[in-house]
Amino acid sequence: MQGYKISTDHNDLDFEVIYSFISNSYWAKDIPRVTLQKALENSLCFGVYKDSGEQVGFARLITDRATFAYLADVFILDSYRGVGLSKWLMSHLVDHPDLQGLRRMMLATNDAHGLYAQYGFEAIKNPEILMQIWQPDVYNNFL
Template sequence: MDFFDKKHAGYFISTDPGKLDRDLIHRFLSKDSYWAEGTTIKEVGDTMEGSLCYGVYFGEQQIGFASVETDYSSYAYLTDIFIVETFRGQGLSQWLIETILAHPDLQELDSWMLITEDAHTLYEKFGFKAVPGSPGLMERLKSRQ
């Protein structure tokens, strides 16, 4: 699979695993996230090896991350999405989600899922809906015509 890159106003998003800053990802997830507090560097490495990962960069500095666990044919689970605090409020999370959903290898998926406690409004912009009876769980289903 080819790497998928998007550029905008000094920022870029890439799926090139060689660009990912494992230490930054581990530090954010283990210390600054509510969903992966205490995660180990090995767990971060396992996620990076088993998922389609996106890095968000300002110049050469990584400032964000997202991971997509998928079978490339029917489903995707979006996880570990973040933008470091000093770069928030600039629409980068929205751009990251747009970029993920535009990936050419993910266009035929029937369903996307994610869990969030605090970003429902962001994901609703992209067609995600809360799953009744499952707090925080959101899904985006492909329309059938």
């Protein structure tokens, strides 16, 4: 996309931009800085940047790069939405060489089903096989 680039280089990440967005999101409200830093260090991260280097978007995958990946923390900053950056990011992500041949890629979303469906994601056909440990207030223990 003209005027933008996507990078998986951790050195390009602007932690302050990422933290500012994610710590105010519905899915990770008040996440501690140290927790997010650890998450980034242990994930395949995709940053979306203006040619000037300013970070305007992000996504990360928790993955073994062989069989499974979980897509998390996807965002485009509000002022850069509506120009196709989320679709470009998703195309780049699903085409990434390290993510080919995975048996399963998952995500959870409250509001972007239409976007993800365009890239092959669909509702779980047999949700009864999935289990979780859910601690929605875990970040409150750090406050």
